[in-house]
Amino acid sequence: MENVVAPAIALTLYLGLTVLIGWYGYRFSKSTPDDYFLAGRGLGPLLLFFTLIATNFSAFFFLGFAGRSYHVGYSFYGIMSFGTALVAISIYLVGYKAWQAARQHSIISPPELIGVLLGSKALKMVYLAVMVVFTIPYLAIQPIGAGYLLERLTDGAISYYWGAGLLSIIIVFYVFFGGMRSVAWTDVLQGVLMMTLMIVAVIIVADKLGGIGEANRQALELDRSLFSREGRGEVYQLRSWISFSLLWPLAVPMFPQILMRFFTAKSARALKTSAVLYPFVTAFLFLGPVMIGVWGNLVFPGLSGNAADQILPMMLQEFAPLWIGSLVTVGALAAFMSTMDSQLLALSTMLTRDVYQSVLRPAATLQRQVFVGRILIVLLAATGLVIALQPHDTIAGIVQNTFSGLAVLFPTTVAALYWRRTSAKACLLSILCGEALLAGFVSGVIPPGWTMGFEPVIPVVLAAAGIIIVGSLAGKQSQGRPGS
Amino acid sequence: MNLSKLLRNGLFWTAIFTLLCILALDLGFGFEESIGPLGLPGWVYYLIALQMLFALLFGVFIRSYWKARSEGER
Numbered sequence A: 001m002e003n004v005v006a007p008a009i010a011l012t013l014y015l016g017l018t019v020l021i022g023w024y025g026y027r028f029s030k031s032t033p034d035d036y037f038l039a040g041r042g043l044g045p046l047l048l049f050f051t052l053i054a055t056n057f058s059a060f061f062f063l064g065f066a067g068r069s070y071h072v073g074y075s076f077y078g079i080m081s082f083g084t085a086l087v088a089i090s091i092y093l094v095g096y097k098a099w100q101a102a103r104q105h106s107i108i109s110p111p112e113l114i115g116v117l118l119g120s121k122a123l124k125m126v127y128l129a130v131m132v133v134f135t136i137p138y139l140a141i142q143p144i145g146a147g148y149l150l151e152r153l154t155d156g157a158i159s160y161y162w163g164a165g166l167l168s169i170i171i172v173f174y175v176f177f178g179g180m181r182s183v184a185w186t187d188v189l190q191g192v193l194m195m196t197l198m199i200v201a202v203i204i205v206a207d208k209l210g211g212i213g214e215a216n217r218q219a220l221e222l223d224r225s226l227f228s229r230e231g232r233g234e235v236y237q238l239r240s241w242i243s244f245s246l247l248w249p250l251a252v253p254m255f256p257q258i259l260m261r262f263f264t265a266k267s268a269r270a271l272k273t274s275a276v277l278y279p280f281v282t283a284f285l286f287l288g289p290v291m292i293g294v295w296g297n298l299v300f301p302g303l304s305g306n307a308a309d310q311i312l313p314m315m316l317q318e319f320a321p322l323w324i325g326s327l328v329t330v331g332a333l334a335a336f337m338s339t340m341d342s343q344l345l346a347l348s349t350m351l352t353r354d355v356y357q358s359v360l361r362p363a364a365t366l367q368r369q370v371f372v373g374r375i376l377i378v379l380l381a382a383t384g385l386v387i388a389l390q391p392h393d394t395i396a397g398i399v400q401n402t403f404s405g406l407a408v409l410f411p412t413t414v415a416a417l418y419w420r421r422t423s424a425k426a427c428l429l430s431i432l433c434g435e436a437l438l439a440g441f442v443s444g445v446i447p448p449g450w451t452m453g454f455e456p457v458i459p460v461v462l463a464a465a466g467i468i469i470v471g472s473l474a475g476k477q478s479q480g481r482p483g484s
Numbered sequence B: 001m002n003l004s005k006l007l008r009n010g011l012f013w014t015a016i017f018t019l020l021c022i023l024a025l026d027l028g029f030g031f032e033e034s035i036g037p038l039g040l041p042g043w044v045y046y047l048i049a050l051q052m053l054f055a056l057l058f059g060v061f062i063r064s065y066w067k068a069r070s071e072g073e074r
Helices: A002-028 A033-041 A045-056 A059-072 A075-105 A110-118 A121-153 A160-208 A212-222 A238-254 A256-263 A268-285 A287-299 A305-319 A322-360 A366-388 A395-407 A410-418 A424-443 A457-474 B002-028 B042-073
Strands: none
Touching: A002 A160, A002 A322, A033 A160, A033 A256, A033 A322, A033 A366, A045 A160, A045 A256, A045 A268, A045 A322, A059 A075, A059 A121, A059 A160, A059 A287, A059 A305, A059 A322, A075 A110, A075 A238, A075 A256, A075 A268, A075 A287, A075 A410, A075 B042, A110 A121, A110 A256, A110 A322, A110 A410, A110 A424, A121 A160, A121 A256, A121 A305, A121 A322, A121 A366, A121 A395, A121 A424, A160 A212, A160 A268, A160 A287, A160 A305, A160 A322, A160 A366, A212 A287, A238 A256, A238 A395, A238 A410, A238 A457, A256 A322, A268 A287, A268 B042, A287 A305, A305 A322, A322 A366, A395 A424, A395 A457, A410 A424, A410 A457, A424 A457
């Protein structure tokens, strides 16, 4: 009985507060696509910063980082943090231009942005398809994370399946009613909880191991390779470091939930502030789960594959009093929920605007579009849950494939925003060839040696950019409406 | 608007600078021991310092660029 009370109180308080904020957001919302999907384009600097952070830091941050660091050591900190700091550049470069164009042409979804700027319906649909195909597996890792965490915290009283389901139902509730405004407001609560409670987790675990310095000394004695820059098994050589440092800034702004965040900014100042603050947070915050993952080798040696994704809750269960473990679990749930709600809303926005309204029912009223968007949120959450029932890979593995697939869209997006000569046909070819090349590398059809030691995404993005440049110079300029 | 152009280039050079730092990290710094009160590998401190430097440079660039831009518009 005692084992259930503390988690139950912490969870009830957190979920209750989230639903309350979501409901409050609903009371302020209007039934128009601009308001439901983009919070009336009125997010100020602080709200935008927190919603960007909370949206981008997911189950991967709380569980995936610790799981991967358990296997490879501190090398994973470098792999994740440096490239994520560079995301600041893409927030500014892509975000500002996208924000300008979205305001100028009343654009709501990312495929709409490309369709309007380059004047091609075919390109818009392919861009949409890539975003949907690669976002859904990433969406599924959030209920996977929640399932793991709640099962571990409650000693199996809440099973993996029920945990995953509970999280999805709560999210659907407040996204369904409040749209982007509720998502952004809950993101502030979730962002603060996520950051604070990760710090609490590190302090508690380190204290039980004799302090941060002592825990690291023991880990170094256990296995020196956990401290090397290449990582245990020398998995991250210099070219991998360069690849990942480029992958994150190329891929993060291509997530539909992030690209849509740029449209919600109230002003250019909001975007600038978010870009500048971003690297300060990542440099320190990412160290927390990585340290816990490395120290996990001292307490639970020999975990293999995706079993290590549970190392953070295992460490808390081992060392933290139940009530603190419950609080930190709330922080992790906040990370999952703040990403999943944004993914659901972004996918629903794209399918409503770019399939339902654009193809199936061009005469649909604004209220009808919002209604369809809400139904889609339920269906998409159910899809994510079905995938979560049988996780096929580690969290880090799912994320890497997702990021690589979306990074292929980067050259098209930048060209559409910055280069007036861009040809839509060249962009179309760039995306199709890029994804085919990526599939070739992942499936092994193309020999791994062709990447010259870099991650496949690097040659793929270079090829995609080359196709756009050559194709646009050789072909005809598109008939779209360029941004200002 | 020479300043504006200069600062625009600054963004590009910031990116190049950070990549060069990664190269330097691999070529010249052998801090793989656990050091300092936190016992982290030396290169982790170096990486945190680099990120702070990048964040500061980027912040200064954005601020200066927008100042120059708004002065130009006036």
